[in-house]
Amino acid sequence: MATIHVKRPELTFAEKLYIPEVVKGLAVTTRQLVKNVFTRKDITTRQYPEEKRPYPDRFRGRHRLMWDDDKNVRCVACMLCSTACPANCIHIVAGDRGDDKVEKYPVSFEIDLLVCIYCGFCEEACPCDAIRMDSGKHPLPSFSRDKQRIRKVQLLEEGDFSIARRGGRGT
Ligand code: SF4
Numbered sequence: 001m002a003t004i005h006v007k008r009p010e011l012t013f014a015e016k017l018y019i020p021e022v023v024k025g026l027a028v029t030t031r032q033l034v035k036n037v038f039t040r041k042d043i044t045t046r047q048y049p050e051e052k053r054p055y056p057d058r059f060r061g062r063h064r065l066m067w068d069d070d071k072n073v074r075c076v077a078c079m080l081c082s083t084a085c086p087a088n089c090i091h092i093v094a095g096d097r098g099d100d101k102v103e104k105y106p107v108s109f110e111i112d113l114l115v116c117i118y119c120g121f122c123e124e125a126c127p128c129d130a131i132r133m134d135s136g137k138h139p140l141p142s143f144s145r146d147k148q149r150i151r152k153v154q155l156l157e158e159g160d161f162s163i164a165r166r167g168g169r170g171t
């Protein structure tokens with residue numbers, strides 16, 4: 001394969017002095033500052049968090065777990081979401097619900113938000129409309145890795161009733 005030599009551009013004497021270039025840069029900054037202060041044209045400052053930007057319909061926010069009619073967790077601990085999760089960040093411990101119709105429930109349900117890539121596969125895999133990503137909320141910043149693990153209680157706090165048919169077998 002032929003080698004291509006790219007010549008370095010030579011600096012002029014003025015450029016080597018740097019001072020004229022610094023002055024030119026300051027002139028651009030000052031011009032923009034004056035324009036912004038006096039015309040306020042093209043300024044799109046948003047007073048966040050009071051003024052929130054509307055998210056697109058398909059925005060995926062922090063997960064939430066939905067409730068059944070008794071306000072219990074709808075999840076039946078089938079593990080489909082954790083199996084579909086490409087980041088392996090959903091950890092569920094299943095327990096016996098003592099109900100022939102719905103055998104299992106998640107004793108613990110945990111999502112590591114630092115590992116999650118917000119792909120939405122979990123909510124697509126769920127046959128019960130038990131997990132959703134429509135909270136419209138971002139993960140909260142924190143200094144602790146543990147605080148980024150969102151657990152069943154927090155997931156249920158964001159929940160709501162669902163009228164979807166569980167696994168296509170009625171509620
Ligand atoms: S959004 Fe994707 S990566 Fe995050 S928990 Fe769901 S399946 Fe896993």
Ligand code: SF4
Nearest residue numbers: 075076078079081126
């Ligand atoms: S796929 Fe749905 S029902 Fe199954 S474990 Fe996940 S959240 Fe629960």
